[in-house]
Amino acid sequence: xxxxxxxxHQLLYATVRQRLLDDIAQGVYQAGQQIPTxxxxxxxxxxxxxxxxxxxxxxxxxxxxxxxxxxxxxxQSQKVENALLTVSGFTDxxxxxxxxxxxxxxxxxxxxxAPFCEKLNIPR
Numbered sequence: 001x002x003x004x005x006x007x008x009h010q011l012l013y014a015t016v017r018q019r020l021l022d023d024i025a026q027g028v029y030q031a032g033q034q035i036p037t038x039x040x041x042x043x044x045x046x047x048x049x050x051x052x053x054x055x056x057x058x059x060x061x062x063x064x065x066x067x068x069x070x071x072x073x074x075x076q077s078q079k080v081e082n083a084l085l086t087v088s089g090f091t092d093x094x095x096x097x098x099x100x101x102x103x104x105x106x107x108x109x110x111x112x113x114a115p116f117c118e119k120l121n122i123p124r
Contacts, residue, residue, distance in 0.1 A: 013054040016045050020059060024075055031077040035065065 010018075020035070029035050036044065041052045056073055059065040066076045094101040117124045 012047055013051045013058070016041070016047060016051060016055040017058050019045070020055060021064065024064065029075045031075050034072045034074050037072065 020029075023029055035041075038049050038052045038056070042049050045052070056065060056067075060067055060073075063076055065073050067073050091101045091103070113124060
């Protein structure tokens with residue numbers, strides 16, 4: 001970190017957090033890739049380990065990073081759980097994620113609703 005970063009209005013951990021986010025956005029660290037260790041980040045940004053831990057903890061809480069004990073800290077794959085709440089089906093979800101989807105009927109059969117209604121305790 002430069003001297004100007006140290007005296008900026010932003011908290012030091014927030015500056016480190018933003019730099020890590022920028023690196024992830026620019027592809028320096030890809031989804032599933034391990035980020036440098038806390039000690040390496042301390043050296044890279046010239047800050048204390050406590051500052052690095054706070055920045056990483058915030059990114060873990062935001063779902064950007066994931067910690068695996070004994071393995072390290074990794075970039076989390078893109079969060080999709082919120083998207084699942086807003087789309088109407090699997091095909092819509094795939095399209096919203098930029099994926100090509102197709103449908104293929106493997107088997108088709110007509111079944112009575114009675115056994116399912118009985119098990120679910122709902123009227124037919």
